[in-house]
Amino acid sequence: MISPHDPVETVLYEDLLDYSPFPKSVRLARYRMARLLWEWGYGHLVDDVELLVSELLTNAITHGRVPGRLVRVHLTVGKEVLRLSVSDARGEVRPYVKEATADDCGGRGLVLVREVAARWGVRDREIGKTVWCEVDVRRE
Numbered sequence: 001m002i003s004p005h006d007p008v009e010t011v012l013y014e015d016l017l018d019y020s021p022f023p024k025s026v027r028l029a030r031y032r033m034a035r036l037l038w039e040w041g042y043g044h045l046v047d048d049v050e051l052l053v054s055e056l057l058t059n060a061i062t063h064g065r066v067p068g069r070l071v072r073v074h075l076t077v078g079k080e081v082l083r084l085s086v087s088d089a090r091g092e093v094r095p096y097v098k099e100a101t102a103d104d105c106g107g108r109g110l111v112l113v114r115e116v117a118a119r120w121g122v123r124d125r126e127i128g129k130t131v132w133c134e135v136d137v138r139r140e
Helices: 024-040 043-063 109-116
Strands: 011-019 071-078 081-088 119-124 129-136
Touching: 011 024, 024 043, 024 071, 043 071, 043 081, 043 109, 043 129, 109 119, 109 129
Parallel strands: none
Antiparallel strands: 011 071, 071 081, 081 129, 119 129
């Protein structure tokens, strides 16, 4: 399998967009991902990718927000792997999987990412970090 540190497989489709770090951006990114995946012929992956972008972007906005800095959503689709990356400017705030209790109001996002994605991880950037996940592309 391909990971962000392996040689990149041929990219068939790609989208890159910066968003303001506000909650409304999550809805906009989710709609954009859905529309693009349907246009590119990957409609069967829409539900999973909408969930993944929602969780990763919400985490970036909630925990990685820096005034005056945007968050970046990058989607690539290759023959075998769909990769979603969300970058923010706070590298010192590292995401981790938290097993939430029944009384917790949040904290389940990365549990969902871990369950839906084939792989996920964090990569440092010069400024900030990128949280990425991959879904194996399968044809209907």
